[in-house]
Each structure stands twice: as structure tokens, then as C-alpha cells.
Amino acid sequence: MTDTPLEPTRRDFLKIAWAFFGGLALVETAGVFIAYLQPRLAEGEFGSVISAGLVDDFPPNSVTHISNGRFYVVRLGDGGFMAVYHRCTHLGCTVPWDPAAQKFVCPCHNSQFDQQGTVENPPAPRPLDLFGVSIENGEVKVDTGDLRQRQSFESAQVVYP
Amino acid sequence: MTEPTSRPSLFERIRARLAPNEMPSDDRGRMRMVVDSLILHLHPTKVIVTSMNWTYSWGLGGLAAMLMAILALTGVVLQNNYTPAAPQAYLDILEINSNVWFGELIRNLHHWSANLLIVVAVLHLIRVFVTGAYRPPRELNWLIGVAMLLLTLGANFTGYLLPWDQLAFWAITVGTSILSYVPLVGGWLSQLILGGPEVGANTLLNFYAMHISLIPLAIFGLMSYHFWRVRKDGGLTLPKSVDQVEEPKPERVTTIPHLVRRELIFALGWFAVLLIFAMFVPAPLEGIANPDVSPNPAKAPWYFMGLQELLLHFHPLVGAIVLPGLAVLAIFLLPFFDINLNSVGIYFRSRRGRSMTLLAMGLALAAAPLWVVLDEFVLNWSAWLPTWDTLLSNGLIPLAVIFIPLILLDEWTVKTFHADTEERVLFIATFLFTAFVVLTIVGIFFRGPGMSLYWPWAMPAAH
Ligand code: HEM
Ligand code: HEM
Numbered sequence: 001m002t003d004t005p006l007e008p009t010r011r012d013f014l015k016i017a018w019a020f021f022g023g024l025a026l027v028e029t030a031g032v033f034i035a036y037l038q039p040r041l042a043e044g045e046f047g048s049v050i051s052a053g054l055v056d057d058f059p060p061n062s063v064t065h066i067s068n069g070r071f072y073v074v075r076l077g078d079g080g081f082m083a084v085y086h087r088c089t090h091l092g093c094t095v096p097w098d099p100a101a102q103k104f105v106c107p108c109h110n111s112q113f114d115q116q117g118t119v120e121n122p123p124a125p126r127p128l129d130l131f132g133v134s135i136e137n138g139e140v141k142v143d144t145g146d147l148r149q150r151q152s153f154e155s156a157q158v159v160y161p
Numbered sequence: 162m163t164e165p166t167s168r169p170s171l172f173e174r175i176r177a178r179l180a181p182n183e184m185p186s187d188d189r190g191r192m193r194m195v196v197d198s199l200i201l202h203l204h205p206t207k208v209i210v211t212s213m214n215w216t217y218s219w220g221l222g223g224l225a226a227m228l229m230a231i232l233a234l235t236g237v238v239l240q241n242n243y244t245p246a247a248p249q250a251y252l253d254i255l256e257i258n259s260n261v262w263f264g265e266l267i268r269n270l271h272h273w274s275a276n277l278l279i280v281v282a283v284l285h286l287i288r289v290f291v292t293g294a295y296r297p298p299r300e301l302n303w304l305i306g307v308a309m310l311l312l313t314l315g316a317n318f319t320g321y322l323l324p325w326d327q328l329a330f331w332a333i334t335v336g337t338s339i340l341s342y343v344p345l346v347g348g349w350l351s352q353l354i355l356g357g358p359e360v361g362a363n364t365l366l367n368f369y370a371m372h373i374s375l376i377p378l379a380i381f382g383l384m385s386y387h388f389w390r391v392r393k394d395g396g397l398t399l400p401k402s403v404d405q406v407e408e409p410k411p412e413r414v415t416t417i418p419h420l421v422r423r424e425l426i427f428a429l430g431w432f433a434v435l436l437i438f439a440m441f442v443p444a445p446l447e448g449i450a451n452p453d454v455s456p457n458p459a460k461a462p463w464y465f466m467g468l469q470e471l472l473l474h475f476h477p478l479v480g481a482i483v484l485p486g487l488a489v490l491a492i493f494l495l496p497f498f499d500i501n502l503n504s505v506g507i508y509f510r511s512r513r514g515r516s517m518t519l520l521a522m523g524l525a526l527a528a529a530p531l532w533v534v535l536d537e538f539v540l541n542w543s544a545w546l547p548t549w550d551t552l553l554s555n556g557l558i559p560l561a562v563i564f565i566p567l568i569l570l571d572e573w574t575v576k577t578f579h580a581d582t583e584e585r586v587l588f589i590a591t592f593l594f595t596a597f598v599v600l601t602i603v604g605i606f607f608r609g610p611g612m613s614l615y616w617p618w619a620m621p622a623a624h
């Protein structure tokens with residue numbers, strides 16, 4: 001009877017090394033494919049900074065749809081600006097503004113949101129998302145690459161000229 | 162050197178290689194022919210007579226295979242006239258419908274075969290389930306079947322976007338938004354599949370690539386495996402009548418002509434039905450996709466209408482991810498906890514099984530509509546429990562309200578009928594499946610603008 005060596009043999013070591021590097025190669029290959037499949041965003045399209053217009057184009061207490069940017073410019077009664085993504089937070093339908101009811105009403109499953117985008121009627125689980133707004137030289141600029149999800153309305157979400 | 166005069170002509174030699182002179186007249190020759198042919202050798206040389214009974218397998222697996230072949234053929238030629246780019250894709254479909262020889266017929270064939278395939282694959286699954294044909298040694302083939310069914314749904318879903326009309330755009334928008342509710346990785350996953358934050362040109366290209374390469378490749382690979390396993394498992398399970406105790410007698414006949422003749426007649430008949438249907442019923446096409454305007458109502462494809470209905474009643478995490486996930490898991494595991502070999506081949510297991518199936522269907526037909534109406538007009542958990550998280554009030558609580566009666570029902574069948582495991586599985590599965598069919602029908606025919614309930618005959622037009 002031979003006594004078993006306590007230390008791994010050369011053979012064991014090679015086995016483990018092969019398994020380790022083989023596994024590593026698999027993980028790396030998977031990583032390459034996943035990275036390859038990441039979305040590609042082009043400049044100047046949805047996803048970049050879009051000029052919505054001049055501050056004075058938007059009267060207080062108004063909601064204006066900017067179609068190529070997929071958002072509404074909401075100017076609150078106190079003159080503050082918000083850029084509200086027009087996509088319903090429930091399942092992604094485009095939410096039209098209903099001027100008579102002064103609400104966003106989703107045609108798909110009847111979620112309703114007030115002017116600031118907060119939920120008035122489920123099934124939407126959270127307020128409409130926002131884009132970052134900046135005001136430069138009297139021009140309202142919206143960064144459609146800067147999508148902000150939120151759980152409620154806060155005054156910090158409003159930008160003043 | 163051989164005599165040149167004794168050689169057959171070149172033409173004769175080619176013909177002889179391609180097709181035999183005459184059909185073999187004896188059984189040995191017929192069996193030899195099956196073995197020698199690539200296509201025919203999917204079959205054994207001899208088949209057991211009763212396994213060919215129409216009213217046992219209903220030919221559903223064969224029909225599914227035929228639909229796959231039609232889809233591959235029509236799909237490949239559709240590619241010649243289709244560009245996966247927005248808005249060109251839509252214009253190409255208009256062109257196919259109006260300016261390509263038989264273009265509309267080919268498109269209709271692809272469309273209707275795809276939809277029929279879902280129905281046929283599900284019916285085939287039901288046949289296999291109610292005859293207990295997934296039990297050992299056929300568990301693996303059941304798993305392969307489930308994988309093919311999921312891939313078929315994937316093919317249908319990716320295909321649905323390709324015409325790039327309003328129907329396509331919004332069904333896929335709603336369908337893929339469900340993904341963003343997957344915990345932790347949801348947002349990332351939906352970005353990956355859409356190729357951006359919302360359905361757009363990248364999505365169309367992604368879906369097209371999946372639709373014409375990865376998914377069909379996987380389906381056809383698995384299908385070959387499925388057929389091979391049917392043979393490895395000793396052919397089909399054999400039908401047994403309900404009180405039969407002894408095993409069925411395996412009396413065999415040659416595959417040619419008995420099985421091949423049936424298959425040809427069956428395929429020809431169904432192909433005629435499909436052709437006539439595709440000639441007279443056009444595949445739907447609406448206006449070009451417009452990301453600014455969601456139609457009202459915006460519905461999912463019909464085969465996801467049951468899921469959509471669940472979404473109206475549950476928090477999306479529960480309705481779209483937990484419940485379907487559990488259902489798929491249960492279907493996968495079915496062959497591993499229902500293994501009584503005595504009732505293989507008997508429709509609905511036993512006389513008691515038959516009564517219990519009917520009872521389960523009746524109960525579900527009553528309970529599911531009742532629940533839809535109650536939940537629509539009476540139950541409003543999120544308003545009753547305003548301080549609770551909607552995942553609890555709109556998800557777990559209604560889930561418990563449904564599952565507790567189901568568990569009680571199961572115990573009741575054990576007490577009242579002394580049902581054994583296989584009959585309990587049959588009962589619960591029948592109940593859940595029937596309820597799901599009811600939800601699908603409600604979604605297709607009873608949901609109108611704003612997803613409110615209407616009678617089908619009083620349905621306002623979509624706008
Ligand atoms: C399981 C197999 C398949 C299923 C379930 C399936 C399903 C579908 C569906 C539902 C559509 C939309 C049809 C419409 O409403 O217009 C579609 C379109 C299309 N499919 Fe497939 N398909 C399958 C296989 C294939 C294959 C193998 C190819 C090509 C290699 C293909 C190529 C296409 C093309 C080019 C279109 C766009 C044309 C059109 O929309 O009419 N499909 N498919
Ligand atoms: C989607 C495409 C499918 C095709 C083309 C297909 C094809 C076939 C064919 C031709 C047969 C033999 C004849 C018959 O039973 O009709 C068969 C048997 C079988 N299939 Fe499928 N099948 C498909 C899907 C499924 C699904 C979804 C399941 C179950 C989850 C499944 C499970 C089985 C089992 C267990 C058998 C053996 C049945 C027995 O021995 O009685 N298959 N399939």
C-alpha cells in the first residue's frame with residue numbers, strides 16, 4: 001500500500017489549472033458577446049441633448065409635446081420647467097396630455113398622471129420619468145440621454161430660468 | 162474491359178440512382194427502403210398498429226413538424242423582399258402584398274402557419290399530458306418539447322414586430338416593457354433586447370436577426386433531437402382503453418405503406434386547408450408604426466393575451482414574471498413527480514380521472530370569469546391598503562387569495578374522491594389551464610378601449 005501524498009500531485013495541479021483557464025476563457029468569450037450586443041447610440045438622435053425652444057415660447061402653466069425628443073416640456077404655474085418623458089411607466093405606451101382634464105391619461109391601461117407627472121391612478125407604479133433640463137441663454141435644453149426615474153415629485157426636480 | 166453495350170445509358174444510370182425502378186413488393190424490400198432513405202429513416206422499419214390510431218395522437222406532432230417546414234420555406238423566400246429597417250420594412254410589406262407575384266399568399270401562409278403552430282403545439286402538449294406519455298423513459302422528450310414551445314413563442318414574438326405597423330410596434334412595446342420588471346437586471350435586459358431605451362430601428366434589426374437565425378436554428382436542432390428520441394423511446398406510447406389492465410399487444414406492420422401513406426394523406430389534407438385559408442383571409446396590417454400615438458386599446462399578440470389579463474390584476478412583477486415563471490417551472494418538472502406507468506396511454510388516467518377533469522373544467526369556467534369581474538369592479542386592494550407597498554397590496558395578497566382556495570380544492574379532491582397523485586396533478590393542471598384559456602378569451606374578445614370590459618357585440622371601435 002502506498003501512502004497518499006498530502007500535497008497535490010503535479011497531475012492534480014495541471015487539472016485544476018486547465019479547468020480554471022478553460023472556465024476563464026468561457027467567461028471572457030461570453031463577456032465579449034454581451035459587450036458586443038450593447039446598444040449603440042448615435043449623436044444627434046434621441047439620446048443626445050435636444051433644444052426644445054426659447055424660455056418665452058412656453059407660457060406658465062403649459063404642457064408642450066416635443067415629438068423628436070419623446071418628451072413634454074412642462075412649465076409650471078410658478079415659471080419652473082420640467083422635461084417629462086412621454087413613455088408610460090406601466091408598460092411603455094405613449095401618454096397623451098388631456099388639456100380638458102389637465103392630466104396625462106394613458107390609452108393602454110388607463111394610468112393617469114398630473115401635470116408634474118405624479119400618479120393619480122394606477123396601474124403605473126411610479127411617476128413619469130424626467131430628463132435633465134438646463135437653461136442656457138434663454139434656451140431650454142433637454143438631455144435625452146439623462147433619464148431620471150423617481151418615486152415622487154420633489155421641488156428639486158424643477159429648473160428655473 | 163467490359164462490353165460497352167451492356168452498360169445502361171447515362172440517363173438511365175442517373176435515374177436509377179435517384180429513384181428506384183419500382184416500389185418493392187415484399188416486406189423485406191420495403192423495410193430496406195426505409196433504412197436506406199435519409200428522410201424515411203426517421204421512422205422505424207415497422208410500426209405498431211395501434212400507435213397509428215388517429216384518435217390517439219391526432220397527428221398533432223406531425224402537423225407541427227409540417228407547419229415548421231412551411232414556415233422555413235415561406236420565411237426564406239420572404240427575406241428576398243424584406244428589409245429590416247424602419248420605415249422601409251413597412252413599405253416592403255405593402256410591396257409584398259401588392260406588387261410581388263403571390264407575395265400576399267406567401268405572407269399569409271407564413272402568418273397563419275405561425276399562429277396555427279402555437280395552437281397545434283399546445284394541443285400536442287395537452288395530448289401528451291392527458292395520456293401520461295411524458296412518463297419514464299420519455300421525460301427528456303417532454304423537456305425538449307417544452308423548449309421548442311418556448312422557442313416557437315419566441316419566433317412568433319420576434320416575427321410580430323417585422324411588419325413594422327402600429328399593431329406590431331405597440332404589441333412589442335408593451336410586451337418588452339414587462340422585462341423591465343425583472344428584479345435587478347430588468348432595465349439592463351430590456352435595453353439589451355431593444356438595442357436602446359425604447360422600440361426603434363435597433364430593435365427591428367435585433368428581432369430580425371433572432372427571427373431568421375438563432376431561433377430557427379435552435380428549433381430545427383431540437384426538432385431532430387425530438388424525433389430521434391421518439392424512436393429511441395420505442396416509438397409512441399400505445400393507446401389503452403380505460404379499464405384495460407394488461408399491456409397492449411404490439412402487433413407490427415411495415416412502415417411502407419402503412420405509416421407513410423397516412424402521413425402523406427394527412428399532410429396533403431392540411432396543406433389544402435392552409436392554402437385555402439391563406440387565399441381568403443389576409444394577415445392583418447395596420448398603419449405604419451408611429452411612436453407618438455398609442456392605439457387604444459394597445460393589445461399584446463393573442464397568445465400573450467392571458468398574460469396581459471394577469472397584468473391587469475396583479476403587480477407586474479407577480480403577473481408577468483412570478484406567475485408565468487412558476488407555470489413554466491411546473492411544466493418542466495411535471496414528468497418527475499407524476500410517474501405512474503400503469504395509466505400510460507389511457508386518456509385522462511382512469512374513470513375517476515375523467516370525472517375530475519370535467520369537474521375541474523367546470524369549476525374553472527365558473528371561477529375565472531367571476532374573479533375577473535370581481536377584481537374589475539369590487540376588489541381594490543391598493544385603495545383599501547393605501548399605506549402598503551403595491552407589490553404586497555396588488556401582488557402577494559391577491560396571489561394568496563387565489564392560491565389558498567386552490568390548495569383547499571386539492572385537499573377536497575383527496576378527501577372526497579380519494580384521488581392519487583396523478584389524478585391530483587390532472588385536476589390542478591386542468592383547472593389552471595382552463596382558467597388561463599378563459600383569461601385569454603376575455604383579453605381577446607372582452608377588453609376594449611382603456612382595457613375596460615365590454616360585451617363583444619357592444620365593443621366600441623379602437624381609435
Ligand atoms: C417557428 C418558425 C417561425 C415562426 C413561428 C415565424 C413567425 C412569424 C410571424 C408571426 C411573422 C409576422 C408575419 C406578419 O404578420 O406579417 C413573421 C414574419 C417574417 N418571418 Fe417568420 N417565423 C418563423 C420562421 C421564419 C424563418 C425560418 C424565416 C427565414 C429564414 C422567417 C422569416 C420571416 C420574415 C422575412 C418575416 C417578415 C415578413 C412578414 O412580416 O410578412 N421566419 N414570422
Ligand atoms: C413544437 C414542435 C413540436 C413538434 C414538431 C413535435 C413533433 C412530435 C412528433 C412528430 C411526435 C410523434 C407523433 C405524435 O405524438 O404526434 C412527437 C411526440 C412527442 N412529443 Fe412532440 N413535438 C413538438 C412539441 C412538443 C411539446 C410542446 C411537447 C411537450 C411539452 C412534446 C412532447 C412530446 C412527447 C413526450 C412525445 C412522445 C409521445 C408518445 O410517446 O406518446 N412535443 N412530437
Ligand code: FES
Nearest residue numbers: 088090091106109
Ligand atoms: S402602459 Fe400606460 S397604463 Fe399600461
